[in-house]
Amino acid sequence: xxxxxxxxxxVAVCAVWLVAAIxxxxxxxxxxxxxxxxIVLVALERTxxxxxxxxxxxxxxxxxxxxxxxxxxxxxxAFALHVAGESVFGSPAASAGVTLxxxxxxxxxxSAFFALTTDPxxxxxxxxxxxxLPPRFGYALFxxxxxxxxxxxxxxxxxxxxxxQSGRVLRRLPGPVEAGSxxxxxxxxxxxxxxxxxxxxxxxxxxxxGPRTIMAVPPFEWRDAGFAAVAMIVLxxxxxxxxxx
Amino acid sequence: MTSDPLSPEGPPxxxxxxxxxxxPFAGAAAVGPVDLAIRRGTRVLLLGASGSGKSTLxxxxxxLLPHSIPAKVEGRIAIDGVPIETRPPSGxxxxxxxxxQDADRTLCGMRVEDEIAFALENQAVPVARIRNAVAxxxxxxxxxxxxxxxxxxxxxxxxxxxxxxxxxxxxxAGLFVxxxxxxxxxxxxxxxxxRLLTEGRPDRTMLVVDHRLDxxxxxxxxxxxxxxxGTIVADGEPRxxxxxxxxxxxxxxxxxxxxxxxxxxxxxxxxxxxxAPLSVADALAHLNPETAPPExxxxxxxxxxxxxxxxxxxxxxAAADAxxxxxxxxxxxxxxxxxxxxxxxxxxxRQGEVVGILGANGAGKSTLAACLAGLLPLKSGVREGAKGGxxxxxxxxxxxxxxxxxxxxxxxxxxxxxxERERRVAATLDQWGLAGxxxxxxxxxxxxxxxxxxxxxxxxxDRWPLLVLDEPMxxxxxxGAAALSARIDDLRSDGRAVAVVTHDMDFALRVCPRSxxxxxxxxxxxxxxxxxxxxxxxxxxxxxxxxSSAAARRWLQATKSW
Numbered sequence: 001x002x003x004x005x006x007x008x009x010x011v012a013v014c015a016v017w018l019v020a021a022i023x024x025x026x027x028x029x030x031x032x033x034x035x036x037x038x039i040v041l042v043a044l045e046r047t048x049x050x051x052x053x054x055x056x057x058x059x060x061x062x063x064x065x066x067x068x069x070x071x072x073x074x075x076x077x078a079f080a081l082h083v084a085g086e087s088v089f090g091s092p093a094a095s096a097g098v099t100l101x102x103x104x105x106x107x108x109x110x111s112a113f114f115a116l117t118t119d120p121x122x123x124x125x126x127x128x129x130x131x132x133l134p135p136r137f138g139y140a141l142f143x144x145x146x147x148x149x150x151x152x153x154x155x156x157x158x159x160x161x162x163x164x165q166s167g168r169v170l171r172r173l174p175g176p177v178e179a180g181s182x183x184x185x186x187x188x189x190x191x192x193x194x195x196x197x198x199x200x201x202x203x204x205x206x207x208x209x210g211p212r213t214i215m216a217v218p219p220f221e222w223r224d225a226g227f228a229a230v231a232m233i234v235l236x237x238x239x240x241x242x243x244x245x
Numbered sequence: 246m247t248s249d250p251l252s253p254e255g256p257p258x259x260x261x262x263x264x265x266x267x268x269p270f271a272g273a274a275a276v277g278p279v280d281l282a283i284r285r286g287t288r289v290l291l292l293g294a295s296g297s298g299k300s301t302l303x304x305x306x307x308x309l310l311p312h313s314i315p316a317k318v319e320g321r322i323a324i325d326g327v328p329i330e331t332r333p334p335s336g337x338x339x340x341x342x343x344x345x346q347d348a349d350r351t352l353c354g355m356r357v358e359d360e361i362a363f364a365l366e367n368q369a370v371p372v373a374r375i376r377n378a379v380a381x382x383x384x385x386x387x388x389x390x391x392x393x394x395x396x397x398x399x400x401x402x403x404x405x406x407x408x409x410x411x412x413x414x415x416x417x418a419g420l421f422v423x424x425x426x427x428x429x430x431x432x433x434x435x436x437x438x439x440r441l442l443t444e445g446r447p448d449r450t451m452l453v454v455d456h457r458l459d460x461x462x463x464x465x466x467x468x469x470x471x472x473x474x475g476t477i478v479a480d481g482e483p484r485x486x487x488x489x490x491x492x493x494x495x496x497x498x499x500x501x502x503x504x505x506x507x508x509x510x511x512x513x514x515x516x517x518x519x520x521a522p523l524s525v526a527d528a529l530a531h532l533n534p535e536t537a538p539p540e541x542x543x544x545x546x547x548x549x550x551x552x553x554x555x556x557x558x559x560x561x562x563a564a565a566d567a568x569x570x571x572x573x574x575x576x577x578x579x580x581x582x583x584x585x586x587x588x589x590x591x592x593x594x595r596q597g598e599v600v601g602i603l604g605a606n607g608a609g610k611s612t613l614a615a616c617l618a619g620l621l622p623l624k625s626g627v628r629e630g631a632k633g634g635x636x637x638x639x640x641x642x643x644x645x646x647x648x649x650x651x652x653x654x655x656x657x658x659x660x661x662x663x664x665e666r667e668r669r670v671a672a673t674l675d676q677w678g679l680a681g682x683x684x685x686x687x688x689x690x691x692x693x694x695x696x697x698x699x700x701x702x703x704x705x706x707d708r709w710p711l712l713v714l715d716e717p718m719x720x721x722x723x724x725g726a727a728a729l730s731a732r733i734d735d736l737r738s739d740g741r742a743v744a745v746v747t748h749d750m751d752f753a754l755r756v757c758p759r760s761x762x763x764x765x766x767x768x769x770x771x772x773x774x775x776x777x778x779x780x781x782x783x784x785x786x787x788x789x790x791x792x793s794s795a796a797a798r799r800w801l802q803a804t805k806s807w
Contacts (some may be wrong), residue, residue, distance in 0.1 A: 021718050114432055121356060122358055139500075146396070146398070147354075162645075164634060170621070170622070193349070196349045197354060198313065199313050200345075200517065201351050202335045203307065204338055205364055211369040211370060212366055212367055215359070
């Protein structure tokens, strides 16, 4: 359902929610945002909760950095402590750290909502058609978005080759040493891949100037307006609810 | 050598004048100086050994080299009489469709239908026409409708090649340039591609580089051969060149049609075809069993029989009591972190055995090969035996060293005497024709050289009792293929087992006494390769084609009474 919406209406709504998540320093708001996005993804988009948990790992690690910083360097976060002190959490330092942690996860969840429900190609076409994004930038962005799954596939191929060379059994997930050893080869792959994609696009006529056709431009429909309205009402309701608790 | 003077009907479709290319930090020119003019509507096949500069020459045509790939290009290049510098490379897309050797250089990583539409979008073709053109291109190339929304990165190597072909054919440009278009294609797909290339617009100019000549060569008007120094060493009508300069081509390690050997043999008994043949059927056309003089048929029979015998595996099948090196029993095979693609596979490979793994693009051959080597865990079933080494379809995945020498040295055991290490590396470099490239970075090599390096890395060490070669022939020239055949024979003699995934039926017939055919999510046949490839129903079911010697085999059966 959410997948069929115009990517630009989704990105606008997500941007507003992200700004709210950054500006509202209240753990209750962050928890509410996380739960709402989770419910929408699991209930409406049939997204696996395990996948969501997995996607939140890097954001959680990032958030843990805030939490530990807040606990270890309390003197440096007087303002945060002051604000957090007004919330339900007991220790001001822990409260501020937890809020920062939840904010990182909330931002991650909102980003995941956009990424999991949006076709990168449709997003780029939407930007080129409706936001006048130059095709060269648009397709560069598109290539960058597509690089992520390709990097994963290449990493798997490299792991297979290395497992063969070393005689070790291939594990589902690489250990820290193996992951570290893949960084440089994958970076080299990304550079090579970017060069090849640029050549492919140029050879097939991608030009900075002149008219072009854009196929399958995602249209704006009434349901986009409906989605934006509902998202804003829910956001407003959440802010009011947190303010009155 | 200067080729093809300017025609009176107008400027050539493509022209190189004294063009030479030198890559940064390279000691010598990669190609050139080359003088070549191609008339409109001609179909030109460009041949040359690996690393002779064929791909480099094609990249200069629209200025991608040096515009997008750094190199020093001297001389003048023109398309339809217009110097290429007058437009950026993208400005030639309406006139020139380019199909690169590496599908990743043709495709941009989009979904299949977006990839095919991309070139037409860039030309501002109306939406309705693009939709029709995409549908038509998919139908022509044989892409299933279900692929429309699939990302090209999720397709197999051969499937990506088909999409790349559709994406370039849809441009309907007057000049079509294709660099090894059939390297990873299954036989039926390669045949369809040859038909598409040659049956399209009669006014279309074509410039093709390919090692798989059978089925393509008879549609070509002209043959241009690049020597090892990147200059033109032969240029003219294909039949004449293949007959008159056969020894030169063989010395340069360049592919010739399989019919050439038969023609040469028949010439020795005074029975060569009146016109130089490009196919085995051509070579025997004048020896029709129903109309030719019986004494001619009797003289020709030993020659044809010898040709058929040479085309089939010389090595004996492994002894039935030879120890099993690796076996799969009731195995369900899946790619890494992917769904099951083959079910209930039972397959064993014995010591000293060479087994072919045949099937259409996307049938699951590579997955089966990796499971057989013990590289991929089975979803169910059992694998028995020692682990095997795999030469992957994409050789770049295996490279980690800074030079060719480092790659080979790194493949040897760590605890090896330095002198012995150096000796083994030097011998392997010689064996695989890589001696002059020892200090080059592996990614700077041509596709054929990369393939040879990957195979050399695998065979330099004795550590694997089973070797799995995934599409080892892709990108190899005749010399590379001969070295590969010889090496496989050595490995078999040493008691090692070899499994070969290949789309090249001639190669399978020549090196694999036994093969398995993969289709319909399982192994549908397992037996002697000549028997499998003589089974027309089986070949049709698995999208395989007959080897080029099949016509000679049929001729022998028809002349049995003589």
